[in-house]
Amino acid sequence: MRHDTLRLGAFFYATGHHVAGWRHPSSEADGGLVLERYVGWAQKAEAALFDLVFLEDGSGIRDGNLRSSERTARSTHFEPVTLLSALAAVTSRIGLVATTSTSFNEPYNVARRFASLDHLSGGRAGWNLVTSTTDAEAANFGADRIAQHGDRYERAEEFVDVVLGLWNTWDDGAVIIDKESGQFSKPDGFHPLNHRGTHFEVRGPLNISRTPQGQPVLVQAGASGPGKDLAARTAEIVFTANQTLDEATEFYGDLKGRMGRFGRDRDDLKVMPGLFPVVGRSEAEARAKFEALQDLIDPVVGLALLERMVGSFDLSGYDPDGPVPELPEANGAKSRQQLMFDLARREGLTLRQLYLRIAGARGHSQIIGTPAQIVDEMEERFQKHGADGFNIMPATLPGGLDDFIELVLPELRRRGLVRTEYEGRTLRGHLGTRPPAAHAPRQG
Amino acid sequence: MRHDTLRLGAFFYATGHHVAGWRHPSSEADGGLVLERYVGWAQKAEAALFDLVFLEDGSGIRDGNLRSSERTARSTHFEPVTLLSALAAVTSRIGLVATTSTSFNEPYNVARRFASLDHLSGGRAGWNLVTSTTDAEAANFGADRIAQHGDRYERAEEFVDVVLGLWNTWDDGAVIIDKESGQFSKPDGFHPLNHRGTHFEVRGPLNISRTPQGQPVLVQAGASGPGKDLAARTAEIVFTANQTLDEATEFYGDLKGRMGRFGRDRDDLKVMPGLFPVVGRSEAEARAKFEALQDLIDPVVGLALLERMVGSFDLSGYDPDGPVPELPEANGAKSRQQLMFDLARREGLTLRQLYLRIAGARGHSQIIGTPAQIVDEMEERFQKHGADGFNIMPATLPGGLDDFIELVLPELRRRGLVRTEYEGRTLRGHLGTRPPAAHAPRQG
Ligand SMILES: Cc1cc2nc3c(=O)[nH]c(=O)nc-3n(C[C@H](O)[C@H](O)[C@H](O)COP(=O)(O)O)c2cc1C
Ligand SMILES: Cc1cc2nc3c(=O)[nH]c(=O)nc-3n(C[C@H](O)[C@H](O)[C@H](O)COP(=O)(O)O)c2cc1C
Numbered sequence: 001m002r003h004d005t006l007r008l009g010a011f012f013y014a015t016g017h018h019v020a021g022w023r024h025p026s027s028e029a030d031g032g033l034v035l036e037r038y039v040g041w042a043q044k045a046e047a048a049l050f051d052l053v054f055l056e057d058g059s060g061i062r063d064g065n066l067r068s069s070e071r072t073a074r075s076t077h078f079e080p081v082t083l084l085s086a087l088a089a090v091t092s093r094i095g096l097v098a099t100t101s102t103s104f105n106e107p108y109n110v111a112r113r114f115a116s117l118d119h120l121s122g123g124r125a126g127w128n129l130v131t132s133t134t135d136a137e138a139a140n141f142g143a144d145r146i147a148q149h150g151d152r153y154e155r156a157e158e159f160v161d162v163v164l165g166l167w168n169t170w171d172d173g174a175v176i177i178d179k180e181s182g183q184f185s186k187p188d189g190f191h192p193l194n195h196r197g198t199h200f201e202v203r204g205p206l207n208i209s210r211t212p213q214g215q216p217v218l219v220q221a222g223a224s225g226p227g228k229d230l231a232a233r234t235a236e237i238v239f240t241a242n243q244t245l246d247e248a249t250e251f252y253g254d255l256k257g258r259m260g261r262f263g264r265d266r267d268d269l270k271v272m273p274g275l276f277p278v279v280g281r282s283e284a285e286a287r288a289k290f291e292a293l294q295d296l297i298d299p300v301v302g303l304a305l306l307e308r309m310v311g312s313f314d315l316s317g318y319d320p321d322g323p324v325p326e327l328p329e330a331n332g333a334k335s336r337q338q339l340m341f342d343l344a345r346r347e348g349l350t351l352r353q354l355y356l357r358i359a360g361a362r363g364h365s366q367i368i369g370t371p372a373q374i375v376d377e378m379e380e381r382f383q384k385h386g387a388d389g390f391n392i393m394p395a396t397l398p399g400g401l402d403d404f405i406e407l408v409l410p411e412l413r414r415r416g417l418v419r420t421e422y423e424g425r426t427l428r429g430h431l432g433t434r435p436p437a438a439h440a441p442r443q444g
Numbered sequence: 445m446r447h448d449t450l451r452l453g454a455f456f457y458a459t460g461h462h463v464a465g466w467r468h469p470s471s472e473a474d475g476g477l478v479l480e481r482y483v484g485w486a487q488k489a490e491a492a493l494f495d496l497v498f499l500e501d502g503s504g505i506r507d508g509n510l511r512s513s514e515r516t517a518r519s520t521h522f523e524p525v526t527l528l529s530a531l532a533a534v535t536s537r538i539g540l541v542a543t544t545s546t547s548f549n550e551p552y553n554v555a556r557r558f559a560s561l562d563h564l565s566g567g568r569a570g571w572n573l574v575t576s577t578t579d580a581e582a583a584n585f586g587a588d589r590i591a592q593h594g595d596r597y598e599r600a601e602e603f604v605d606v607v608l609g610l611w612n613t614w615d616d617g618a619v620i621i622d623k624e625s626g627q628f629s630k631p632d633g634f635h636p637l638n639h640r641g642t643h644f645e646v647r648g649p650l651n652i653s654r655t656p657q658g659q660p661v662l663v664q665a666g667a668s669g670p671g672k673d674l675a676a677r678t679a680e681i682v683f684t685a686n687q688t689l690d691e692a693t694e695f696y697g698d699l700k701g702r703m704g705r706f707g708r709d710r711d712d713l714k715v716m717p718g719l720f721p722v723v724g725r726s727e728a729e730a731r732a733k734f735e736a737l738q739d740l741i742d743p744v745v746g747l748a749l750l751e752r753m754v755g756s757f758d759l760s761g762y763d764p765d766g767p768v769p770e771l772p773e774a775n776g777a778k779s780r781q782q783l784m785f786d787l788a789r790r791e792g793l794t795l796r797q798l799y800l801r802i803a804g805a806r807g808h809s810q811i812i813g814t815p816a817q818i819v820d821e822m823e824e825r826f827q828k829h830g831a832d833g834f835n836i837m838p839a840t841l842p843g844g845l846d847d848f849i850e851l852v853l854p855e856l857r858r859r860g861l862v863r864t865e866y867e868g869r870t871l872r873g874h875l876g877t878r879p880p881a882a883h884a885p886r887q888g
Contacts, residue, residue, distance in 0.1 A: 023623045030621060033653065035533065035564050059552065061634075061651045070629045076619060076653035079560035085529035086564050089479065106548060108503065108584040116523035120479050120530050139647035140552040175520060177474060179467045182742045185514045190505075203583035207505045209477065209520035298626045 006382055006417050007270050007389025007431060009097070009239075010045035011054040012038065014073040016396035017276055018360040019305055020296035022073035027396045032077035035086055041398055042087045045094060048405045049419055051430040052095030052126065053087065054219075054239070054391055055080035059104045060137040068304035081113050088121035095427030097126035097219055097237070103152055104132065104141045107162035108202055114216045115167060115208045123212030123426035127163075128219040128239065129230075131156050133332030134312055149331055153226035158197045160218070160234050164436075165193045167215040169205035185209070215435050217427050223251065223335035231269070232258035236433040239391055240273045241336065241363040243343055248273060248365075248386030268433045270388040273381075274364030277374050278395055279403045286368045293395060294356060302355035309363060311337045320352040339363050360395055371411040379417060450826055450861050451714050451833025451875060453541070453683075454489035455498040456482070458517040460840035461720055462804040463749055464740035466517035471840045476521035479530055485842055486531045489538060492849045493863050495874040496539030496570065497531065498663075498683065498835055499524035503548045504581040512748035525557050532565035539871030541570035541663055541681070547596055548576065548585045551606035552646055558660045559611060559652045567656030567870035571607075572663040572683065573674075575600050577776030578756055593775055597670035602641045604662070604678050608880075609637045611659040613649035629653070659879050661871050667695065667779035675713070676702035680877040683835055684717045685780065685807040687787055692717060692809075692830030712877045714832040717825075718808030721818050722839055723847045730812045737839060738800060746799035753807060755781045764796040783807050804839055815855040823861060 015022045015031040022029040031037035042053050057080045061069050069075040080098035088096060096117065100110055110127070118125035131152035132138075138146040146152070174189025193204030220231035221239040231238045232255060242248040256266040278293075280286030299320070307315050311330025318325050324344040330337040340363065344354045360366055365381075367374045381387045394400025412418045424430055459466045459475040466473040475481035486497050501524045505513050513519040524542035532540060540561065544554055554571070562569035575596035576582075582590040590596070618633030637648030664675035665683040675682045676699060686692040700710040722737075724730030743764070751759050755774025762769050768788040774781040784807065788798050804810055809825075811818045825831045838844025856862045868874055 020626075022621070022628065023626060025623065027623075029623065029628075030619075033563050033619070039533070058651060060647075061649060066634070070631060070633065071626050073621075073628050075629060075634070075651065076614070077651065078563060079556045079652065081526060082529040082557055082560040082564060085526040086533040089483070089530040089533040104550060105553065106585055109549065112523045113526055116526040119477050119522060120526060136647075139645075141550055142645045170520070175474075175477070177466070177517075179469065179471075179473065182464075182467060182515050182740070182745075184466065184473075184517050185519060187514060189514065190510070190519070201583075201586045203504075203580075205505060207502060207519065207521065208523065296626070301626075 002383060004388070005419050006378065006412065007272055008050045008418065009052045009054045009272055009389070009391035010041070010050045010401065011274065011391040011393045012041055012397065013056060013393065014077065016400055017362065017393040018293045018395040019072065019301055020293055020298070020359065021396040023296045024293060024396045024399065026399045028398060029073055031397055032073060038083060038087060039090050041401060042091055042094065044398065044401060044405065046091050048409055049422060050094055051389070052097050052427060053084070054097045054128070055083065055099060056128070057099035057101070058134070058137060059101050059132060060140045062134045062136050062308060063304050065304045068300045071298050071301050081117060085117055085120055088117065088124065093422045093425060095124045095126055095217070095430055096121055097128055097217070099128040099130055101130050101132040102156040102159040103147065104137065107159050107200055108166065111163040111166040111206055112208055115206060115211045118211035118213055118216045119208065125211070125213070126217035126219050126237065126427055128221060129156060129160060130221055134308070146332060149224070149334060150226065153230060155199050157230060158199050160230070162193070162195050162200050162202050164215060164234070165195055166202070166204055166206045167211065169193050170210040172210055172214065175209050213426050213428050217431065227335065228255050228258055231255060232264070233262040234436050236269055236428070236431060236435065238269060238271050240271060241339055242273050242386070243339065243365060245381060245384060245386055248381055249384055252386050262436070264436060265434070270431055270433065272389045272391050273387050274361065274393050275378070275390040276361035276364050276366045276393040276395065277404060277408060278360070278368040279371060279374055279407045281370065281407070283369050283373065286370065290360070290368045294359065297356065297359050302359055305359065305362070306351070306355040309336055309358060310340050315351065318351055321350050324349065324351055324354055336363055361393065364393060371407045374408050375411045375415065375417070378412070379415065382417070446827060448832070449863050450822065450856065451716055452494045452862065453496045453498045453716055453833070453835035454485070454494045454845065455718065455835040455837045456485055456841065457500060457837065458521060460844055461806065461837040462737045462839040463516065463745055464737055464742070464803065465840040467740045468737060468840045468843065470843045472842060473517055475841055476517060482527060482531060483534050485845060486535055486538065488842065488845060488849065490535050492853055493866060494538055495833070496541050496871060497528070498541045498572070499528065499543060500572070501543035501545070502578070502581060503545050503576060504584045506578045506580050506752060507748050509748045512744045515742050515745050525561060529561055529564055532561065532568065537866045537869060539568045539570055539661070539874055540565055541572055541661070543572040543574055545574050545576040546600040546603040547591065548581065551603050551644055552610065555607040555610040555650055556652055559650060559655045562655035562657055562660045563652065569655070569657070570661035570663050570681065570871055572665060573600060573604060574665055578752070590776060593668070593778060594670065597674060599643050601674060602643050604674070606637070606639050606644050606646050608659060608678070609639055610646070610648055610650045611655065613637050614654040616654055616658065619653050657870050657872050661875065662880070671779065672699050672702055675699060676708070677706040678880050680713055680872070680875060680879065682713060682715050684715065685783060686717050686830070687783065687809060689825060689828065689830055692825055693828055696830050706880070708880060709878070714875055714877060716833045716835050717831050718805065718837050719822070719834040720805035720808050720810045720837045720839065721848060721852060722804070722812040723815060723818055723851045725814065725851070727813050727817065730814065734804070734812045738803065741800065741803050746803055749803065749806070750795070750799040753780055753802060754784050759795065762795055765794050768793065768795055768798055780807055805837065808837060815851045818852050819855045819859065819861070822856070823859065826861070
């Protein structure tokens with residue numbers, strides 16, 4: 001029996017995770033472009049004591065098929081660090097996690113922006129580090145294709161070292177603002193970094209002082225071997241997609257097992273898989289809600305989503321009612337491709353059935369049922385060490401979020417599985433983790 | 445007699461422009477790290493109907509001398525785009541202009557962030573394009589020295605073309621959110637850019653739709669020949685440092701004279717020099733205020749400021765009470781170096797006298813006097829076509845801003861030189877300019 005509570009993230013994707021969610025009559029489908037919508041959703045999540053808001057990101061329209069992009073709500077959206085900066089001004093406790101790619105940015109700029117967000121929010125910033133996966137993104141940065149999987153992670157490993165190093169170029173308490181003596185910061189309170197590596201040479205120091213959290217929280221979402229190593233070394237949250245309990249516990253054990261090599265304690269990393277709940281007062285009501293969304297799926301959009309999930313291969317030549325074809329190994333998201341193949345095999349799905357199956361949860365765990373059914377699964381995954389919490393993926397916004405807060409949260413509270421008030425003021429305070437040492441060795 | 449009104453920017457630098465401003469007993473010296481301070485200042489400026497808030501930026505601690513940096517308020521500060529995003533959430537009319545360098549960023553990322561700020565703020569974003577000037581910044585991005593002046597501007601010219609092009613990859617009105625048909629944006633409503641140039645290859649489209657302003661307002665601050673050409677082609681605001689009326693009218697005429705070559709109208713660019721006012725009810729009171737600040741200047745800090753202004757040369761070997769030495773031409777800020785030499789020659793200043801002379805305004809026009817005296821100079825510069833408005837540089841914050849609002853603004857209003865209410869909701873609406881065509885030829 002675990003005595004901890006579940007960590008909860010409010011994962012806002014477009015205007016709902018279901019690929020057709022924006023078409024639901026109740027959805028605030030302009031949310032990707034209207035700040036007030038996000039303010040409303042974030043303030044609701046904060047009132048419900050979520051640990052964090054989570055925003056994914058891409059460095060371009062990732063869908064090669066523009067015909068399909070025109071028919072989704074995801075082709076246009078706020079850049080996440082600017083959006084969270086705006087939300088920082090109108091929230092006070094909830095954590096703010098944004099995704100930024102190590103493949104298309106410079107570490108000095110990334111270190112600065114998240115340090116700035118941490119100061120703006122009084123210690124609530126988190127950086128979800130991704131290496132990016134699509135050629136469509138690479139084409140916005142001078143390359144025809146995305147770099148090789150291994151090379152991307154090699155750059156990411158060095159990138160994160162530079163960022164952690166820069167966050168430490170200012171000592172704790174260095175800013176003293178002594179008007180009398182004219183000493184704004186302590187003598188020798190900040191230092192160059194003098195990093196000289198394979199991909200980066202960065203002198204430092206950072207032009208923003210040590211942040212309220214000391215260093216913003218690192219989040220990681222890659223699930224291949226190199227992805228898990230990077231997470232075990234540096235992350236305090238891992239966001240992951242699992243289907244079955246077995247998959248979840250295996251991933252969880254594997255990941256936490258890697259932490260010792262980096263001198264870290266298992267409790268200092270929280271595994272928070274995605275969870276796509278569709279909740280009703282009865283199972284039938286939940287099913288009906290889900291089917292109403294499934295009916296809105298455009299086949300072009302469904303297929304394009306699947307194409308991206310299996311590694312940006314063109315599937316239009318295959319019979320939609322035939323089996324899922326054998327495909328070469330993806331260079332982009334290896335772990336996500338494998339998850340798709342496993343799912344199709346396990347459930348015996350055709351191409352069409354597979355895209356319908358993932359149109360909501362996109363490979364994450366999907367539970368359609370009553371509050372008790374949903375909480376049963378959450379509790380089991382938590383107790384059996386398959387998760388330390390969940391990133392909740394509302395099917396529609398604000399409806400799916402409201403449903404979770406009004407129907408599922410009371411049941412979680414009744415079973416003592418979630419907090420009843422914020423104890424801390426920082427994201428790390430909510431998580432109860434300790435940051436990784438800035439210069440833990442890369443190979444343990 | 446001009447019938448237009450003056451445009452006003454609130455230029456917030458650290459916690460006041462005077463190099464020792466932070467040491468003043470009334471200054472909110474923690475403003476670089478505490479969001480509430482900036483919220484207060486920006487809301488005051490908005491209540492006073494300023495056109496915009498202006499934030500400068502550097503991609504690192506620009507002062508080579510860390511000993512001096514410890515004794516200024518500028519070594520640590522928010523990253524400006526994140527800060528303005530936060531301010532977007534708590535203001536509604538004032539323009540929001542942030543500086544970003546073309547030398548250390550990718551155009552796709554810059555286009556996205558300012559488009560995002562424009563959406564977040566409902567059409568109030570402006571981008572102050574700089575090419576950066578110091579080796580200290582370059583060292584944070586893998587280079588020992590900053591690129592040559594000409595090369596930086598060549599990159600900047602292409603950079604701005606890509607950004608303007610990306611802002612136009614989405615048609616006006618493309619986002620229709622038709623829930624019935626499932627068409628989120630119009631068929632063929634966004635397009636690739638397919639830019640292939642010398643420095644950049646960028647496919648596009650942008651993953652954020654056309655912004656409220658169509659394109660955020662471009663601001664430019666370089667004053668060399670290439671700087672003026674870039675501004676004449678693309679900018680709607682030019683921020684500049686002039687001392688004398690003659691310098692100002694010459695710069696103004698030269699700059700506006702270049703616009704025709706790019707098919708642009710003179711009124712579509714507003715020249716807004718910096719203005720550092722120290723105001724008192726009497727001239728003696730103003731002088732006393734200024735002297736109190738001058739007395740707080742640390743010699744180490746004053747000399748380091750001057751070193752940066754003349755092109756990052758080491759001046760510690762020269763007699764502070766001797767003449768300003770001859771120095772090689774700067775590779776960084778050519779125009780600023782020239783301005784320093786001219787000022788020293790014109791006023792016959794020693795090294796020490798020169799740094800004391802620029803410790804407040806940093807080369808911008810400095811007026812110490814009564815409201816009438818300050819407004820006389822503003823009016824003359826405006827009427828004689830030396831300026832279309834001013835970037836007001838408060839010596840201290842909030843004191844210098846309060847003084848300007850309480851003492852100078854009423855006099856400006858009395859003479860009909862400033863607006864009495866906001867007419868528009870966008871930054872461009874305040875300016876009354878028209879944007880440059882996205883693909884105006886580079887050579888006119
Ligand atoms: C749950 C999950 C969420 C992810 N979110 C993003 C994202 O928002 N943006 C992105 O570019 N990549 C995202 N990724 C991709 C990963 O960060 C990583 O680059 C990719 O999965 C390849 O690494 P892997 O093979 O180790 O999984 C996500 C991956 C997972 C598993
Ligand atoms: C009034 C003014 C303000 C400037 N502000 C900045 C700034 O915030 N950040 C920066 O890196 N450079 C700044 N610069 C530098 C210019 O953008 C430009 O890179 C530099 O002046 C070199 O170009 P020039 O020789 O054409 O002036 C400023 C220059 C002027 C004249």
